[in-house]
Structure formats: structure tokens, C-alpha cells
Amino acid sequence: MERNIRNIFLIGNPNSGKSSLFNQLTGLNQKIANYPGVTTERKMGSFYLGKQEYELVDLPGCYSLYPNSIDEKVVINELLQNKPDLILFVADASNLYRSLLLYTQVADFNLPIAMVLNMVDELESKGEVVNASFLESELGCPVFLCNSKKRKGIDSIQKYIIGSDFHASMKIFGNKQLFSNYLSSSNLNYASWHEYVQGTPSNAIVENIKRIEVIERYNKIESIIALTVSKTQKAFNRQRFTEKLDKYLMHKYYGFIFLLLILYVVFQTLFTLAQFPMTWLDSGFGYMAHFINNLDSKSSWLTFISEAVIPGISGVLIFIPQIALLFLMNTFLEESGYMARIVFLLDNWMRRFGMSGKSVLPLLSGNACAIPAIASTKAIPTHKERLITILCIPFMTCSARLPVYTLLISIVIPLEFQGLSLLSLYALGVVFAMLFGWILNKNISSNEKSFLIMELPPYRLPSFKNIYINIKNAVVAFVKVAGKFIVTISIVLWFLASFGWQNQAIQKTNIETSFAASIGKTIEPAIKPLGYDWKIGVALVTSFAAREVFVSTLGMLYNIGEEATERTMIEKMKSQVYPQTQLPVFNLASGVSLLLFYAFALQCMSTLAAIKKETDTFKWAIISFLLMASLAYTSAFIAFQFLKKC
């Protein structure tokens, strides 16, 4: 028997508190999937009221049903394709004028609808009060006053949902005659108009009709607001407070100083805080592997678990602290309203590199991990700016490069220059990301006009619940998607490194005679001009899946025991010499060459998978891999050949 689940859509403007309401109604019972065909996330959650199960779909925030970005297209598509049992329309009371534009459009679809009037306290702080029963009769649908962050008004919404006495709005706001030249008289309704608009290429006349439609709606809205909103005594005025704060935070000079300070604090916290749990996880898994191995050192199953499965799992979990903290910062900047100010301050600079102000945060997030950073480019409305942002992100110094950098730097760079070298590598990432963006901007043609028309929301205190749920969702998504991948690769690499072709059969062997070694020796001629021996070649191959594997592979190759500390590893690597010449393998020339190689090569399968997913074609994943690989090879080659003579 088919389960009878009732479907509810959540629709509203961006920053209207839609997600807070979603979190309040569904709690932690959420899942995120992708809409078929598009890369936009479909946020769903289910909940029970009595014995009835409900499924709530949180549609992306938009201002009207004529979409401007991939995210916004989802809303009109869902409305046309799926008929929900109920639409909960979330309106920001302090910005009722704009909320009602979208409301009247959605109401004209003639589907069951109710309005949740959110942030009533903010309206009151502006010295205005809304009469809910007047609004109900003007809109022809039930209206619930609510403050979704503080759970105020949620009960009455739940009661309404249980009653399931849903009906469409009693009123129609649009003017049908506007569309009469395009639709047959039997089909003369707003939904058919949108179907028509979607099916025909845009032209000046249709655009003009859309504009007239919107202005007519606004005229009606003005009279609705005049009837329902009245002035009262002013209390704390958030709008005023925001404007005063923006005098500094958006100032043409001071604004940048505050921006630098805030970003510095954000990223400093990110790196320092993430370090603790990462070290604990790392040593915890190290002990676990050691313990399992010691149970019975002859059992090949236990070796498999301790050398392949556990490192694989730890390779996934080690990223969780960073991803969690990254999303903490991200949600905080977004919910507090500061993100819009970052866009404002940096849009002009970013445009010179083919991107927009909205690219700043994804790029900065790339300093932690490219995978969530690439996923967060969806809000960028123009295709070209979004594509360039995605392709530039892998240049940023992600956290997986860090262990490689620190190891190599401590081997080949004199102590007094070590900090400076690390800093230069970060700067190198930023410079090349921008340079790449500049080159792409000149070479990708686009007839799509880029624009930036964005609301500046008032400053608000973010809610803990929203932050927590966002983090949880991001972590779960990462473990599911990247997790499978990293564990599989880790198992394959273990197989390659511990089996080899001996006596016409595949046999367990040490790494010197393994498949990995033969791969390393095969590519040795190609990497010799860069100053690498075959062991480094093996590490290059194994770290193709994920850069940080470089360190553990070298550990294995140079026979450094499990108990080895970083110090002994550095000593051991420093003492490596070429058998013929007795010259050290890791010297300034080969070290710098390796650092440059890792700075540029796109050695991360998960990032490639993310690029493929977000651009919807293999083309850009392959192009960026090849471009970055050739840049890595060339720069490593030049550095080695030049430094070797010094």
C-alpha cells in the first residue's frame, strides 16, 4: 500500500527566516539530495504530527517567479511539476512589501497556501505593527505570526497543519488580460503563463509584460500594506542600528580594514581550532592500527584492516573538524548579514578577474577544502562567473597540502626562512587563482550579462540551532560522497603498494618490488628532470587520490616504522642519497620543485569529482586537471633546473 505522506513546500524570499522555520518544524530529520538534472540541492525534511507523516521541502529563497540563477529556477520548476498539498509561504514582516510580490505570484497558482509572517518583532522595532486579521482577509489565506528563531508561533502552525483544512487563496492578484494574447481562453491562468514563458525564448514583448505584471502587483501590494500596517511608537530600531554600523563596515577605506580583521580572525580560528581534534583523530587511529596489527602480525586480514581500511577511514574523518568549522564560519557570516558586505566591498576587484563579489567566500573556503568550497558557488547567478570561480578554487592552498608543505619545508628550507616559505606558498595560491581567473575571463566568451542586484539584510544574531544543523548536514554529505571515494582509493593503493608480480604470480611483497614501485620506476624518466627519484614518483602516484597520502607513502618507502615521530621522519628523509652519486635526494632544488608541483597539480580526485558534478560535464574537470598538471610540471622543471646550478 502506498504510504500517504503529505507534501508541504516552503517558499519565501532569501533572509526571510525560511530555513529557521524549516529547522523548527523538522528538527534533525533532514536529508539533502540533488534535483534531477540540476546541481541544486533539494533540502527535505519529514515530521509526524499525530499519525500523519509530512514531508517538507525547503525551496531556495527567491524574489519572484522569474528566475535569475540556477537556485531560483528550482522554485518555478517545482511549482509547475509537483502539486504540493500545502504551500507555507514565509514572509519577512519587516520587509513585507517585497515578500508580498512573491506571495501574490505564488498565490495565483491556485494551490493551497498559508502565510507565516516571520520576524514580527523586527517590524515592531521599526515602529510599525501589522494587523493579522486584516491581512488574512486582504490576502484570502490564513496568516500566522511567528518568530521562527525563538519558536514563537510554531504551535499554531502545527495545529493548522494537523487540521488539514487547506485551500487555495480566495483572491487572484494578477491581471489575466496581460497574457491573453499568448494563451487560449480556456487556459488563461498564471501557471499556464509560466509554462508558456519557460517554453519560449525570451523577447522584448514578453519581458515588457513581465515588468508590467510586477508593477501592477506592487500597486496592489501598496494598497494592502496601507490597510494592514500601521505606525506605532518606536523601540530599538534594527534598521537604524544596521545603517550606523554600515557607516564603518561598508566605508570605502575603513570597510577594508574591518574586512581584513574579520577574515583574519575567522581563518586564524579555523586553523587553530581544527588542529586539536585533527591531532587527536590522527594519533587515535594510529594507536588503533598499531593495536590491531599487534594482535596477530601474521594474519593478512588484520594487516589489511590496519594498513588499508583504518588509514582510509581516518583519511575521511580527519577532514571533519575542518569542514565543520568552515561551515560554522560560513553560516555565521551568512546569517549575521556580514556576507553581503563582503560582496559589496570586493565585487569590483573580483570582477577584474572574471568573478563577482559572491566568489570571495567560496575562494576563501578553498583554503580549507576545495570540495565544500566548490559546492558553495551555487549562489553566483551568472554562469561564467560561477564557472571561473569553480576553476580557480583548486589553486587555493587547501588543508591537504599543509602536511606536505610542512614536511618538505622542514627538510629543505633553513629554519629562519621556514615561516616565510609557508606564507609565500599561500600567497602563490592566491596569486595564481586570480591570474587563472583573469586568463579564463579573457578566453571564455559569454553573451550572458553579468549583474549584481542584491539585498543588504539587517545585521542579525545567528541562531545556534541553524548553525548546528548546517554543520551536521555538511559533514554527513562529505562523509557520504567523499568518504566512499577516499576509503576505496586507500584500499586500492594499499594493494598496489603491498603486492607485486613475482614468479609469474601476484604475491604479497615489500614495497620495493610492488606494483607501486614498478609504476614509480616506469615514470622515473619523466620526473627525473624535476629532480625526483622513483620513490617520490610512487608518492606522486599514490597522492593523486589525495595529496596528504604523499607523507605516509614516503614513510612507507623509506621504511620508517609506525612509531616514527615527525622528527625522525625528517632526519631519515634528509639522509636519503642517490646510490650512484651519494648526493642527497631532498635538496633545495628538488624540494622547491616538489613544493611547486604540489602547489599547482590538481592532485585530488574528490575535487575533480566536485568540478564534474557542479559544471555538469567532464570537460571542465579534464581541462583544469591538464592545465594545472602542465603548470605544475613546467614550474617544477624550471625551479629544479635553475636552483640545481646555484
Place this chain on the structure above:
Amino acid sequence: MLPMTLCELEKGEMGIVIDLIQNEFTLKLVEMGIYKGRTITPTEFTLLKDPICVSVSDSRLMLRKEEAKSIIVTKCDL
């Protein structure tokens, strides 16, 4: 009053929208509440006046110079 573009208004000066030069983003401007007859006031500028922040119908928006140039206003004296 002489018509001018939104870019020519100084910080804090109020203008009344008298026309929009047709563009790909005109519909978006209308949706955000910028159309004939509405009042609009620049509130913050970046270094090159691109983008700018404007106050319109009780809320604030940021616009690039290109968008601002397509908005024709007359200055309105308080």
C-alpha cells in the same frame, strides 16, 4: 528638475525614478522595487562608486555602476 542617472546622485540625496533604460536586468530592478515613481537614495559608495548601496522602499540594495546608470532619476529637494 533635470533628469540624471542614479550614479550622479550624492550620498544621502533622494531621487525619484522617472525611467529605466531597458536591459537584461531591468526586470530584476523592478522586482526589487525600483520603477517609475519610487524614491531612491544612495547610502554607501565604494571607492570607484561601483558597486553602490541604495535605500529603496524600506530596504537596502547593492547595485553595480552598470545597473545604476540604467536608472534615470530626478533629484528631489527635501
